Structures are given as C-alpha cells and as structure tokens.
Amino acid sequence: MDKELKVIFEDNHLLVVFKPHRLLIQSDESGSPTLFLQICQWIKEKYQKPGNVFLGMVHRLDRPASGLVVFAKTSKGASRLSEQIRAKAMKKKYQLIVQGELKTREGHCVHYLTNPGDGRSQVFETMVPESKRAELLYRVLGVKDGVSLVEVELITGRRHQIRAQMAHLGCPILGDGRYGSTQFFREGAIALVASELGFQHPTSPKELKFELPKELNSVARYWDEH
Template sequence: MQVNNNLQPIFLDNHVLVLDKPAGLLTQDSGSGQKNLEDLAKAWLKQHFQRPGAVFLHAVHRIDRAACGLVLFARTSKALSRLNASLRAGQQQKVYRVRVEGKPALNEARLEDYLVHGRFRAKQAEAGQDRARLASLSYKLLANDSGQSLLEVHLETGRYHQIRAQLAAMGHPILGDRKYGSKHQWPGNGIALQHYQLGFLHPVRQEMVYVQSRMLI
C-alpha cells in the first residue's frame, strides 16, 4: 500500500474513519516527528473535504509499527469519548491473522500466559511475579504450507506485544519477528501480523459496524 494523500478509506462518515495501516508506519506521532498514519489521514481529510483550519482526528487504538491492518479513528471528540467507552466495555471485536513458522500441534487452542512488559518486548513470567499480567487468546489454523502456517487469532486480553509473545512462547514465532525469534524476513521490514477484521459500536447510530482489511499477508 502506497501511503500518500490518496488514502483509501475502509469506512468513512462524519464521525468515524477506518484505514489500513501498512507495516513499518507508526499509528500516531511518537514525538519523534516520523511519518505516521494519523497525520497522513488528517492531511488527506483536509484535502479531500477542502476544509480550512485544523482537522480533528484521533486513533481509538494502535497497532504495532511492524504490523499492518485496520485502525479505527474518531473524527469528533464526542465520537472519541463514546468509542473509548465501548472499547473499555469490551464492545469492539477484533480478529487478527498471522503467519507463523512451523505448524502448531493443535489446529485450534486457547493460550494462557503471564507476561511482563519489558522495555522493548514482552517477557514470559510466573503467576504472582511483580508486574506479571495474565494474557489469553485463542487461535485457529487456516492453512499450512512450506513450513509456515496461517492462523486466525482472537484476543481475550490486550497486553503489550501479546500475540507476538504468546505465539513465540508456543514455539511458532511470527514470520519476520526477529525480536521474538523468527529467522525469516518479511517485506517492508514488517512482521506477518495483520489486524484483519473489526467490529465496533457506531458512536452515533448505536449499531455494530463490521469492516475487513483489504491487505493480504
């Protein structure tokens, strides 16, 4: 995906914007001044609607710089408040797709681990260890070929680097994820982790909206 002022919205109305983020691009400004999806989207909205002045836009969630896929933005402060509330209430449904090294022993399983948020990565820990938090997810095998597997992942908790850390701990790191033990490269200096599907409660219409990434991994 070429990131420029020709962004292709997955969903757009007066309250919400959903975009596909390519691997290697920050979701929001980190203070480093590097290119990020939120600023690119603001510039696109300003140009597309020919509006003077500042554009309000704020990401409701972030995905790792190395990952790709769906990012949900609020276009008004009221929408942001309501979307944040629905996120806290567990009303947003997220489905991920990943390509991992090898083939898991089980085609479907639920994983539970305790993780500690380190400086640059999540580390496995024991229950009761200082700062250790329970992380749980479920996965389903979609395909296996040439020593690689495509998995669908559903998060039950939202810990730092959770999918990356838990799959690596299982012995199946995500392709391209050198930080967690992968020996493979992935295009664009990214990893084969995609936020594939998203369901969210619309902040005004109060009905569920379902969207799907157009990217392929």
C-alpha cells in the same frame, strides 16, 4: 510504502483506514511519518478545514504490522469507541503466518506480560509483579512447508501481545526477529495483519463489521503465492 491513504469507511463520527507495514500510527522519537498526521492532512484537504482537525486514536497497531485501524472524528465517537475497547466489546481479528506448527488446531491462551524496557514483552504462565493478563483465541487455518496460517481474536490488547504469545508457544511470526523468527517475510515487516474489526457505531445501535480486502492482505497473498 504506499503514501496514498486507503479509506475503508467514513462517516461523520469515524474513519476506518488501512495501515501499511512500516508506517507508525503516532509519532515517536524517530520523527518518521505517521498514519495519524496523514489522516489529519487528508481530512483538511478533503473538507477544506482551515484549522486543526480533531482525530481520536482509540487503538494501535505495531509498526511492522498492517491492517485495519479505526479513528474517531468527534470527541463523542472517541469516548464511546474507547469504552467499547475497555469493555472488550470491540472484536479484533488478525491473520498471521508463524514458524512451525502449534500443538493444537484451536486454542484459548491466557498468559501474563511484562514490559522490562528492552523493546520486548516478556511472557509468564502465572501472574508476576507488574504483569498484565493477556488473553487470545487462535485457530489454525492451514499448515505447509514448516509454517502455519493462523487467525487470532484478541480478548485483551497488550503491547506486542500476539507477537509475544506466539513466540512463547514456540511459533514466532515470520519476519519478527525481535521475538525469535529466523525467516524473512517482507522488508521491515512481519506476517501480521489486522484483518477484521467489529463494533457498535458510536452514535447508533448499528453493528459495524469490516474485513480487510484481499488485495491489501499481505499475509493472505503470501500464503497463496508460497
């Protein structure tokens, strides 16, 4: 795992960075290194800040996935970015490789997810007690050798949403044994990358869009090499 922080964009209010596979975003009971603390240390060293650094986490990315993540450097930035997420105004696209072929080349999926506490999200076709609506759009970009390259745009942001919904459709993400994959991707990783982020700047009307550079996109590289 590359320990050097890869910054895609930075200004006074926000920071867009690359999260590698296997790196936690925030701390858990394992005590493993986190992207959050790595960024705090990077800011302290770059700007020679003696005290604590403010860093607002506005969305997450699963540990075995990689890709673009935005953090807020000010409380105003954090609240306004969080509001965009609540209003479904932040565009988040992902590239993934799944086992098998989806039934249609494009789809609009609405399911209902529960978290029973076993580390997996359960998917239902209709609403059940304690379930949350999970909505996404997908587009198949290519099919070869029994696997498919898929682009997903999230409408909602539920825990393990893409992983659970793809598995429910009969096409688990490569490397995702938790959701039924039998094919290897990379050690400790699944074939899922956050490839695009789009949102309005928190303190101006400017629309920002970021795309993951090809050299950091493990899914695109795997697809080209296999």
